[in-house]
Amino acid sequence: MTFSKGCHLHLIDGSAFIFRAYHALPPLTRKSDGIPVGAVAGFCNMLFRYVANNSGADAATHVAVIFDFSSKTFRNEIYDQYKANRPELPEDLKPQFPLTREATRAFNIACIETDGYEADDIIASYACRAREAGGRVTIISSDKDLMQLVGDGVEMLDPMKNKRIGRDEVLEKFGVYPERVVDVQALAGDSVDNVPGAPGIGIKTAALLINEFGDLETLLERASEIPQPKRRQVLLEHSEQIRMSKRLVELDCDTPLTETLDELEIQPSDPEKLMHFLNLMEFRTLTKRVADSLGVAPPVPVEPIASLPHAEDTPGGTPPEPERLPFDHARYECIRDAATLARWIDAIQARGHVAVDTETTSLDEMQADLVGISLCVEPGRAAYLPICHREGGGDLFASDKLCDGQMPAEQALAMLKPVLEDPAILKIGQNMKYDAKIFARQRGEGYADGIVVEPYDDTMLMSYAMYSGLHNHGMDELADRYLGHTPIPIKSLLGSGKGATTFDRVPIDEAVKYAAEDADVTLRLWQLFKPKLHQVQVTTVYETLERPLVAVLARMEMAGVLVDRDTLSRMSNAFAQKMAGLEAEIHELAGGSFNVGSPKQLGEILFDRLGLPGGVKGKTGAYATGADVLEDLAAEGAELPARVLDWRQLSKLKSTYTDALQTHIHPETGRVHTSYSITGANTGRIASTDPNLQNIPVRTEEGRRIREAFVAAPGKRLVSLDYSQIELRILAHVADIPALKEAFREGIDIHAMTASQMFNVPLEGMDPSVRRQAKAINFGVIYGISGFGLARNLRIPRAEAQAFIDTYFARFPGIREYMDATVAYAKEHGFVQTLFGRKIHTPEINSRGPTAGFARRAAINAPIQGAAADIIRRAMIRMPAAIEGLPAKMLLQVHDELLFEVAEDAVDTLITRAREVMEAAADPAVRLDVPLVVDAGHGMNWAEAH
Incomplete structure (x- = not known):
């Protein structure tokens, strides 16, 4: 959101929150290491209350917590005794300051501090810029120095008294309106900050003088006219000191800002991040309260990360003490x-x-x-x-x-x-x-x-x-x-x-x-x-699966894949025309035009105008119109949601691929050079970014067409080699399912075999819809699909879907045994393992509530998906040596598929060598009970090759 008229910025004085929390609560230390955290606890409670109460017409659209960076600022150059009388911070408060910054970030609120400037200056600069942009500002603080900012869309809120401070309240406090507060402060001085001011003149006298003469400079110029001798003498003798004092108390509205106003837009809390921080601080009560407010289960208290590995992994069975290298003066x-x-x-x-x-x-x-x-x-x-x-x-x-x-x-x-x-x-x-x-x-x-x-x-x-x-x-x-x-x-x-x-x-x-x-x-x-x-015990994983992959991926990324810009442009135009046609159809079904891309307007059309069932409003007051909602409505026969789903799919294909891919074509190579993240997924799967080439849809005709734009260079061909049903094969091995293993050994259609086993139908002449149901169950079970999820995928009643799953487990009891054993292992050890020794930690496995089901499904799936990822990693690491000497390069890895570019006359040789590597990738580390099978294809473009 661009900050403009109608936006409301809240600026929270972080230091005020900290000191209030410190003095309001009794001392508190973290049990695990004795670090004082009382002020942090109070600070977190205050932030939680703020977030919970930020609603209604006066709610903020943008927010930041502002902190002091250090005690030395530009004011110390003006006057070296500035704040010299301030007492030292309490020893138990000092280590809590950095933790309050972490707390702010954990609540997903902007945390801002600038070296050489006080928090008040940063607040002043943001307030001035927000006011200039036409927005409103509320400064959450009781600091009297900030009252000079009040007015013209800027007010203060005293959090201790829950009292708003406007121009009238400033007048009551200082005897002048906000624009003259600086003049009064310059005269009165400030003993806390060691601002000298005019000796013997307090707030009331200063206000009287400013109101009489209009402003400080006029007062000093006409000081000789003051009838009271003592006041006259003080002002004449200390005029330069008074002017210096004004420079000390006047806030700097030109402080350099590290974040723009737009970057302060309120963001929703990240439950995982916030729960982790609160749990790490050992704030049990607050963690539960926050979890309840977010609708998630509070995390189960865990041992500090540094205490890993688990007892059985260490000599003597005792976890090692946390190892921390001292950061000496560098x-x-x-x-x-x-x-x-x-x-x-x-x-x-x-x-x-x-x-x-x-x-x-x-x-x-x-x-x-x-x-x-x-x-x-x-x-x-x-x-x-x-x-x-x-x-x-x-x-x-x-x-x-x-x-x-x-x-x-x-x-x-x-x-x-x-x-x-x-x-x-x-x-x-x-x-x-x-x-x-x-x-x-x-x-x-x-x-x-x-x-x-x-x-x-x-x-x-x-x-x-x-x-x-x-x-x-x-x-x-x-x-x-x-x-x-x-x-x-x-x-x-x-x-x-x-x-x-x-x-x-x-x-x-x-x-x-x-x-x-x-x-x-x-x-x-x-x-x-x-x-x-x-x-x-992960040295082998690091040395054989992680470290060797760096050089392989670097070469792939530098090679890139050739993309035809003209093909993408034609597709973009075609998608745009089709979207326009869908929009006209949607408007006709809706009974009027509206912005199809607006979830709010769509929700009003679906649930208010058309009166479709199932409308649920979120915290913002708008109806939920996510894909799951539209799919449910479409399954019930509603035509408009089905057309919107089609429109959204085309819109995503156009914006994410046919338009965006053109911007990623390298100006010199003419190729797209994706970047692979080895650590992008917990299970070991490699992630593709900038651009993401792994999520190009292949289930729709339009999605498959995008692959036509990925082409071979002149005189070359693209070759695709893809593992066939690798995760099902791993499941058959790890769960020891004789029927599945036999089918894979005999090369039987696994989905047809599953349908035959479940529904007692012959393999010959099987109805394609029956096979499709078995396929959905086969792949769904790997991901721990529920009856509800399967019902949505197959668009059948939930009871029927659950019956399918129950029948599946009855026919293949080893799968249920594997799942139960895997979950039990995860609960006991805190992690699961792949066949190749990769550990995937499961910190939420013992949690209760909404996250429990997800944690259980993740634990079940991780050893299977992780093993598949390990196998293709092993293949990629061995591939350069296998194809050395061939006019070929490995270009892309997309889940279970590898894409190569090779000279036309070496296609068959490449396929033979690459297939040998891929089908033997598990050996000798693991002897699978089922064969790995690799499908191969080639063509002038990726669509033809796959």
Whole structure:
């Protein structure tokens, strides 16, 4: 939402909340480690009450909690005794300040602080900008200094008294209206903040003087006219002190802001994130209250993450104590010349390992320019090598001239290439795939073919191997969780929104602190994680399934897949015409025109105008019109919801694929270069982003047509190899189902066989609808489908669907036994495992309420889907060696499918070699009781090949 007239911004004074919480509640410590958390508990209660009460006509549309960054600000440069008399913070309050920031983020509320400025200045700047944009502002604070902002759409709310403060209340407090509060404060001074003011003049006298003379400057200029000798003398003798005092108390409305007004738009709470934080703080009562308000089950109290692995995984059966490396005062150096870089290279060679990180101009590795490289050889000792920082800021007229004090890029990279490629030196990274691609793209004298970073370790993948299902694996979260350190946020250097700059415009001195810290954090995480891999028994998973995949995916991403822009354009036009036709049909059915893309208007048409059943309004007062609602209505024979579903499908295909894919075509290669995330799913499945090529629908004609735009280069063909029903085959193996195993061995149609077993019908001449029902059950069971879900998929009564499922389990009792055993194992151990040793943690498995069913289904599915993911990973890792020498490249991985580009005369050879690798991918680690079968196809485009 663009902030404009009609928007309402709430600015919460975070420090006021903290001190009020601290003094209002008795001391409280966290039982697990003794950290004081009383103020955090009170702060969270206040935020919860705020969120719960933010409703009605006066509700905020945008909100932020504003904090003081540090005690030193620009006012200390004006007057070095400013706030000098303030007492030291209580020792038990100091460690709670960073936790209140975490609490704010956990509630999904913007958390803002700026170095060198007080919270009041940030509040003033946001208030002024919101007012200029035509919006309303409510400042939630009782701080008298903020009263100078009241007026013209800005008011205050005293949270302690639940009292609104407008112009009249300010007049009552200061004797003047808000625009003259600064003048009164300048005269009266402030003993708390050590603002000197005019000796002997208090608020009442100051107000009388300002009301008489109009403003402070006029008063000081005409001080000689004041009849009272003592007042006259004070004003004449201390005029400069009074003017200085005004500068101290006057709020700065031009404070640099890290977030735009638009970015402060209220966001719904993320239950998982909020529950995790409250549970970590051990706020049992509040956790339950918040869970109830969100309609989720409170999480079961768990041991701290650092206490993993489980007892049975550790010598002696006792979980290890949390390991936290101290973050000592770091020494970060800037490498500006060859001699300094040579010294660092000597240190790297002597150490035998180095943490390395790149700084670039973009997250798109295929178009990003390398700006600098950071290196770390031991905790607290790191360096940054700038090579492409440019003068000036990031505005349109900024200079492209390189900053002084940098090594030439070619010289620096030529010196580093032997180190980065030295097999005796381990390179350590966090998300090494990104850095490997950046180095591989560098071309220069002595490294014309790029730089191949080998060997390497990746702390992100180590975390994923150990803690999949427990938390995310980004560096900032890992640093906070395992090192107790919050790295410098990138936004503090680049800014955000439209005003954001790129890293090459960051001053080198600032870049050194940020970039070297990244390498330092990465090395510390590696030192912590490397031995833990063995302790939690996932070394094999990391070494055989995670780490080797980095180089494979990097090569695939750099190869890209050729996309025909003209084909996409034609499809977009065709979809647009078809959507227009559907819109006309929808309007006719609705009895009038409306915005088909508006859920609110659609809900009013369906449930108010047409009176269809099942209308349910959400918290916003609008009817729910999600796909599930429309599918239920369509199943009951309602034509309009069915047409809307068709329109939405075309709209998504057009916006997400035929339009968006054109923007992802690389200007130089003409190809689309997706990025694969190894840690994108807890089960081990690889995720595709920017763009996502794994979710292109294949069940509809329009969706399948999109694959026609993915084409082979001249003289080549696209080859698709796809595992046949791999998850059902794994289920037959792990659940030990003789009938399913025999069918797979004999090559029998598994869905027809299931239908025959369940419904007692012969295989020959089977009704296709019966087979389709069996297929839906086969795949549904893997995902723990319910009778309700199956009924929706097959559009049959729920009782009939449940009967199908009951019959299925009766015919194949081993499946139910597998499910029950898997859930029991997860409840006992807190994780499940794949056939290849991958651990997927299940922290919610013992929860109650709405999340219980999901956690149970996830636990059942994870070993099956995870094993399938492990098998295709093993195939991908072995594939480069298998197809070496062939004019072929592996381009894409889409769930159970691999897509290759190969010369026309090598298609058959590629299919033979790739199929051999894929069908033997489980061996020798696991001997499956059923064969793996791979289907192959080829053509000029992906649709023909699949």
